Amino acid sequence: MADFFASKSFTALSDLHPSMANLKVIGIVIGKTDVKGFPDRKNIGSERYTFSFTIRDSPNHFVNVTSWGNEDYIKSLSGSFRVGECVMIENPLIQRKEMEREEKFIPTTPSNCKLLLSENHSTVKVCSVYEVDNKLLSLIHLPVKESRDYYSLGDIVANGHSLDGRIINVLAAVRSVGEPKYFTTSDRRKGQRCEVRLYDETEALFPLACWDNESILLAQSWTPGETVIFAADVRISFDKFRNCMTATVISKSIITTNPDTPEANILLNFVRGNKEANVFDDEIGSHLKESINLNTIVEVYTVEQLKAKALKNERKADPLYGILYAYISMLNIDNETTNVVRNRCSGCGYIVNAASNTCTTCHRDSLGYKSNFSSFDMLIDVTDHTGTLPSCSLSGNVAEETLGCTVNEFLAMTDGQKTALKWQLLLERSKIYLKGSSPAALSISAEAADMESSRASPVFQDLRLRIRHY
The missing domain is CATH 2.40.50.140 (Nucleic acid-binding proteins)
Structure with a gap:
């Protein structure tokens, strides 16, 4: 990986420091939030828009990237790439992150820095898979948390109310992916929701709710009966209406599809065994x-x-x-x-x-x-x-x-x-x-x-x- 960076004149994410300027970084996008608008305090009556994403260039290093700007710029930039694609970023601003305040709402990263993108000075380019080192591409299947640091679905159900409101990691297989449902809130903002049903060796059905467009797009790519996910930092809550425990994807969450870990491989073998037994047959299942x-x-x-x-x-x-x-x-x-x-x-x-x-x-x-x-x-x-x-x-x-x-x-x-x-x-x-x-x-x-x-x-x-x- 070091030779790859040297040949392309990229700065490794592990070497980032606020004093750096005019640098170029590359990474695979492992998480992304929806575009949001906020009232512009400097220009009353107008809005500023923002979104964030997380890039990774090695097993141990990943950073958050945030961009602010007008609606056209932010929506165009956000729509230019998806989770799982590699991006090259030129001339980002490097800032030290405020650990306690910022990481309540964005993914926790090992770096003490974050990147800010400017419409006038920064550029983001999506890289073709033919331009990127295979070692970089393989990082999409590596969870951002330790592979054994997760709750089984049975543990969540057994612990019940004691986990209500907690943010934890989950390793599970995908049983079904629901159709996205769209709605308008009381303040006329458009929203969406998609429910994914998970299972593992300990629990037959467990709901995972996705409320943002990016996680819904990711969920739509999952194949029931063939996909295992490691969902880092999802919120667990007790659904009073359905009287059951549920998980929700939040802005801190990073979901790894088909993680390359021993634990995930064991679960995948369980999934394949069920598939061979026709669990997902149209009539029986x-x-x-x-x-x-x-x-x-x-x-x-x-x-x-x-x-x-x-x-x-x-x-x-x-x-x-x-x-x-x-x-x-x-x-x-x-x-x-x-x-x-x-x-x-x-x-x-x-x-x-x-x-x-x-x-x-x-x-x-x-x-x-x-x-x-x-x-x-x-x-x-x-x-x-x-x-x-x-x-x-x-x-x-x-x-x-x-x-x-x-x-x-x-x-x-x-x-x-x-x-x-x-x-x-x-x-x-x-x-x-x-x-x-x-x-x-x-x-x-x-x-x-x-x-x-x-x-x-x-x-x-x-x-x-x-x-x-x-």
Whole structure:
């Protein structure tokens, strides 16, 4: 690497000092923030724009780079390169960073300096991969934290509230990448959000939220079932609505895709083993995939209309999506004879045999054994003024959102607490998003549920309830 710098007249990031001038540096972009605008104190009524990125030129050295300027300059500069590309920077201003104040909001770096870009004096050029040393390109797969300095997803779930608000490192595999959702805030600023679902050997599903465009663009490049990430400095919090722990990418975060570390390689082997077992098969693994974007469901039905629609579509394989304004008329969560929680296979997601506690779908021999996890799996009735839909499936994370508790919290409840929870939901006006399959699919659904119900009515799955009091 030293010979490479010498031949190109680059200054190594490890040698940066505020007294230097007219220098040239090169590095691979390992992190980047969105462009933001702020009121210009010197010119009232106008805005200044800024964004930051982090470059690296060796395993032990990386620095933050910040640029300020007018909207056109900053947006043009930010749009000229992405994470994973190499850039050459000429004539940056070198400043000592203010450790305590600055690194609350930007990535922590080993350097005591930072680089500032000036529109009039500095230039940034994107380098072709053919111009760059392979040693520099390989740095994109090296985490910025020590490879063993991370929490497993199981550790995060087990520690629960004690990690709420903490900033930690996570090593995990990508299970699914959701579609970006766009919105406008109350002050008319546009925003976006994308949820990535992670997993590892200890936890089947764990949400990671991306709120900035740069992390969303990076997430869209990940391939579920093939990508492992090391997410440095993500914020862990407890989601009260979903009653689960979540991770969020923040301005300090740097995410390394497919890190080249022993720990990541072990996890990648686990991922590949699951893939060979058809974990991500369209039919078997469908319960693990990202749910449909609720904003795309706009058709409103009555129960009577839904029944007619489902019967009309009996010969069609496509599911029926819709919105129903109704109330829950049957919710047997306090009945000891009713199975509300079932064990599912962490490999394929099917319900395991209650007697043997093994999966007969993908675990055909003891060598293929994988652990099980507990999940809500219940049948409810929903009713409106036109009739009742019996045996609607309410399961998984959607059931947790509806009940307002996790499986473990539910199992720890007394019978009285379960009854009280039931009556909080029964007969309350609800907005229900649902997916329905035709009666022809009933036999498959019933078999997967150990033949719990064989009533010949449309099976409505993936219910997402929004309780509204009228």
